Amino acid sequence: xxxxxxxxxxxxxxxxxxxxxxxxxxxxxxxxxxxxxxxxxxxxxxxxxxxxxxxxxxxxxxxxxxxxxxxxxxxxxxxxxxxxxxxxxxxxxxxxxxxxxxxxxxxxxxxxxxxxxxxxxxxxxxxxxxxxxxxxxxxxxxxxxxxxxxxxxxxxxxxxxxxxxxxxxxxxxxxxxxxxxxxxxxxxxxxxxxxxxxxxxxxxxxxxxxxxxxxxxxxxxxxxxxxxxxxxxxxxxxxxxxxxxxxxxxxxxxxxxxxxxxxxxxxxxxxxxx
Ligand code: HPA
Numbered sequence: 001x002x003x004x005x006x007x008x009x010x011x012x013x014x015x016x017x018x019x020x021x022x023x024x025x026x027x028x029x030x031x032x033x034x035x036x037x038x039x040x041x042x043x044x045x046x047x048x049x050x051x052x053x054x055x056x057x058x059x060x061x062x063x064x065x066x067x068x069x070x071x072x073x074x075x076x077x078x079x080x081x082x083x084x085x086x087x088x089x090x091x092x093x094x095x096x097x098x099x100x101x102x103x104x105x106x107x108x109x110x111x112x113x114x115x116x117x118x119x120x121x122x123x124x125x126x127x128x129x130x131x132x133x134x135x136x137x138x139x140x141x142x143x144x145x146x147x148x149x150x151x152x153x154x155x156x157x158x159x160x161x162x163x164x165x166x167x168x169x170x171x172x173x174x175x176x177x178x179x180x181x182x183x184x185x186x187x188x189x190x191x192x193x194x195x196x197x198x199x200x201x202x203x204x205x206x207x208x209x210x211x212x213x214x215x216x217x218x219x220x221x222x223x224x225x226x227x228x229x230x231x232x233x234x235x236x237x238x239x240x241x242x243x244x245x246x247x248x249x250x251x252x253x254x255x256x257x258x259x260x261x262x263x264x265x266x267x268x269x270x271x272x273x274x
Contacts, residue, residue, distance in 0.1 A: 005150055007054040008097070012104040015067065015078075018047050025075045026274060027102040028267075029083050029218060031114035032249075033256020034234060037264050038081045041070040049082075055101075056084050056094050073272035078107060085213055087191035092142035096221035100151060103225040109166070109274065110222050111267070112231045115252045116186060116212035117195065117239035119204050123182055125238060125251075126259050128266065130170050130183040131162055131231030134216050135208055138190055142217045143224055152224035161223040166230035166274075173269045179262065184209025186233055188216035197241020211239050232267070234259055 016022045030037055038044070047067040049055045057065060064081040071077070084095045102110065118125060147154040167183075174181035187203045189195050191213035195203070203211050210233050222229045236255035240247055 004148055008100050008104050010053045011055060011101045014052050019045050019069045022105055023076055024078045024105055024107050026109045026271060027078045027107045028111040029080045033115055033253040034113050034263060035064050035081045036260050037267055038068040038079045040264060041068050041072050041079060044068050044070040056090055059088050073268050075271050075274060083214060087213055092140045092217050095217045096142040099218050099221045103227060108227055110227050110229045112215050112218055112229060114212050114215045114233050115236040115256055116210035116233040117237055118235035119200055119211055119239045120184060120209040121242060123235055125235055125255050127182050127235045128263060129210055129233040129235060130167055130181055131186045131233055132183050133185045135185060135187040135206055136216045138188060142221050156224050158223055161219050161229060162231050163228040166228055169273060170230060170270055174266060179266055186210045186212060186215060189213060194247045195240050200239040200241050234263060
């Protein structure tokens with residue numbers, strides 16, 4: 001645990017040394033195909049993950065693998081352009097290491113975004129969904145093991161994991177923009193295989209609206225540390241078995257690209273009013 005604390009502090013100190021400041025308002029994690037938002041950041045400082053002590057390195061196409069720090073809509077933001085997933089072979093605690101570094105940088109607010117398979121049959125690819133809650137049936141948990149007491153308590157609440165005030169702000173901004181922002185439950189699957197049609201039917205029965213391979217570990221780690229999280233999913237494809245066609249990662253990236261401007265307009269205004 002002393003080791004973890006030291007690693008987090010070293011990574012944080014490195015980021016401060018590169019960014020020249022520790023005054024950052026909001027951290028953002030940009031999911032598959034959504035990394036383009038980082039291009040809107042003004043006076044950006046880029047820090048490749050490979051330079052940061054103890055940081056993992058992301059291996060997925062569509063994930064750039066660097067931090068972008070700068071100004072967005074008058075806020076100082078730290079953006080992960082590319083994230084880490086359990087299916088890449090990282091342990092859950094490694095997946096959430098960057099989130100723990102963010103908190104150590106005194107960042108209390110977090111925007112988590114992802115590409116997801118759409119389980120809700122009334123919606124369509126390209127729809128954006130406010131994450132109101134999640135389901136994690138995988139046994140893994142990023143806080144399994146000795147509790148890092150310096151970050152948060154052993155047992156912690158998840159009823160407010162997705163912050164109500166930030167969700168209200170997202171709803172309000174979407175309404176002003178005439179954007180039909182859906183809302184619902186995101187269910188984590190391990191990946192890297194996409195779900196089977198039977199798994200998608202199960203997810204729907206359980207109350208999930210979207211399925212994906214990320215976000216949940218980060219939301220748990222953020223809740224552990226008392227951070228405020230806003231979650232937004234981009235429905236990049238109908239989940240397996242809904243349409244009579246196979247799934248592929250290309251489609252995920254293409255839909256991400258298609259909704260790019262809608263997504264970026266929404267998030268920028270949320271950040272402005274944050
Ligand atoms: N399943 C899981 N993860 C995903 C999907 C999906 O259908 N689409 C994008 N990420």
